[in-house]
Amino acid sequence: MPDPALSSFGMGWPNPALFGCGSVAQLGDCLRGLGATRVLLASDAGLQKAGLVERVAGLLRDAALPVEIYTGVSPNPREVEVEAIHARWATADCDAVVALGGGSTIDAVKGACLRRFTRRSLDSLFDDGIHEHPQQPLRFVAVPTTSGTGSETTLGAVLKTPRRKLVLRSEHLRPALTLLDPELVASLPPRATAATGLDVIMHALGVLTSNRPHPIGDMVGAEAMRRAAAHLLRAVEDGRDMEARAEMMLASYLAGHGITLKGVDGIHGLSTPVESLTDCTHADSLGVIFPHVMRFNMPVAAGRYACIARMIGVAGREASEEAAAEALVAHLTALRDRFGMPDRLGALGVERAMIPELARQAQLSAATQGNARPLGTADAAALYERMI
Template sequence: MLRPPSFLCKIIKDSREKHKPESAGHFFPAAYCAPRANRIDHNRNSVSAPAEAAGRVLGGLEMQNAFDFYLPTRLCFGSGARRRLPEQLTRLGVRNLLLCTDKMLRSAGVVEKITSILDGCADVRYAVYDAVTENPGNSVVDNGYALARELGCDGVLGLGGGSALDTATGVAMLMTNGGRALDYFHGKPVAHPSLPTILIPTTSGTGSEVNRCFVVTDEETGFKDGVADDLMCPAVTILDPELCLTMPPKVTASSGIDAFTHALEAYLSRNAHPLSDALNLHAMRLIAQYLRRAYADGSDLEARSGMCLAAAIAGIGFDQVGLVLTHAMAHPLSGRFGVPHGVACALLTPPVMAFNAIAAPERLAEVGHILGVPRDPAKTIYEQAYQAAEAFRALMRQLDLPLTLTELGARGLARPAITEADLDTLTADAMLARGMRGRNPRVNGERDIRALYASVL
């Protein structure tokens, strides 16, 4: 019998033990035990706790998930699609616009590609808010809102990666609902539709351009979480692969692998249904086809186009059915240690895939085939599922992504460096992601999560 790769051995050993689900509320402070309407973990169709999830059959006819599919966003795709911005502003009636972006894109000349178009719109005024940072804190959204309110903006445009797009989404919501970002982070309901929001991604990964949510880090606690509501869907998403041509290889790798984890996790979600499966499988196939090409040659417009589409398709897919354990564990790495989001997701994906192998072997085996694992009838479905985890790690090596928490520190991607002493804090934060943990195909608890962190230390 094939022996699994060495990095999986401990996880496989643990999986052979009979797992007893822990009490649903045992590890949650009282404030987290009650449903909180806008927390990103509790989006539509969510399975809210591991105990509730235990009886579900992933993708089985015995328990076919009822679902609704909601996507009010207009998608404009194609090389040069940014030039359609004026017609969309006119259609939406926007005349006073706040453009949310970051200083790096401004210095690189990417922002000018949009402002030059806006300068040609005689009836549109705009201001640029370029204070967006990676893994933005709540004040980034609040300060953008203050500027938009001062200027009397009637529309918001986000230009950049997920941080800029999330900031724009948050600002647009606050403009019609008031308050501060953390008010909604802690459960205040979104009562009114956001201002018209146009999102233009310059990376291919986060899916924020088609999401009903924004993610921020609480600057006091370091806890990273999000707010989600149908009233926050963007009005228009413009997918112009030309804007991704200057993306550096490292960003191409981390954002592209993030898109793959979105599709993978949504494919494994207990909420998965035929429409979400179609989206997520196609997204993974596109990424498997084009990510290496885009990483090797950033000027490859076909590869950039494929990745641009794949990221949006995966974003739609996971926005409908939710993410699972990998993202629950990745958010604490970004919130507390500043690890780039895509890097954090990539690092945790192989051990979580191995952990889930006994619960979703057929689906993970299919993911392995997408990643190039040959179909071999001589191997059991479980062996094929474990091979999928190793195939993902092989992709990480090709993209020069770190494979351990220690390597994050050595590369300066974690500030400060992460040690074994930090695992309890990371575990406690991940435990609070109740919705993502509950949608995971395999029931999980505190012991499991800490062991998964330790396996990549």
């Protein structure tokens, strides 16, 4: 039976958000309420080809808001794209920016926000941290078109420079408003739905097993896991199942907030270096890595995995802790295999010669430091070796 609470509602925590089918129609009025007079709409070529960019631009024009459009964001947002958004924002004299797309577009816009208020390069921000704060309102609105990264609610942006791919974090990176419209996700192909949905599950798993205690983080992480585990397959098999789409969109949002409160684990800590040295997708790297990190964590995290397994119904209460934890690994691995994702890093372009650098970069990640079991350089290298 559909959850009546998922029809339409608003939130003021952790950031203002509107949830509901058709909520994107309120975009123009919301931007006017924020004081916007000219808008930069950032997106990608795929959404432009699908007609969604022009549809959203039309909503802004209907609200008497002039629109500049940029559609050059790639699946792994790079510094050059951040710079292009930042330059267009300035030269077109826009006073608001809308990120229409998945986590890549939202993160690229976050990078442009950082460039706008710090006036420093991304590498400088990686090296020296972010100490500045905006002198003027950023009027940044996120309109996600996937249910995956949770970037619409997190404080971080995953960005790639010629030197590396890392996460930049600032309390000023949360959108001023997020519009969560499940109808915008309905046309997402099954493979992309599966990939982004696996990301939601990995986020929830990381939140629930992170070594950083936070009871509210555990609550939102558990709710994200429960909703995603119950509805991901439905969303993949029938993209027009709006209940499943709504549940996955909410799960993504909740998992993103859980990341802000608790962080994630070594699965993401080992994933980012792989994506830094190759051009693989985030979901594919996660899919290879998660069973190995979960088994590495078993000596200290079996109890947490067992609780998750029982919560989502892949192990009964009569099962031992060890058996329930193994059932969770088996269930998630079977899900990955059903989606046709790779199971070896070699398929993603990783070579053994890269392992020392991968292991070194893994230690730079806050996610690695948040792993349930300490995961040092030698541990990371050994895990990468097993995954080639």
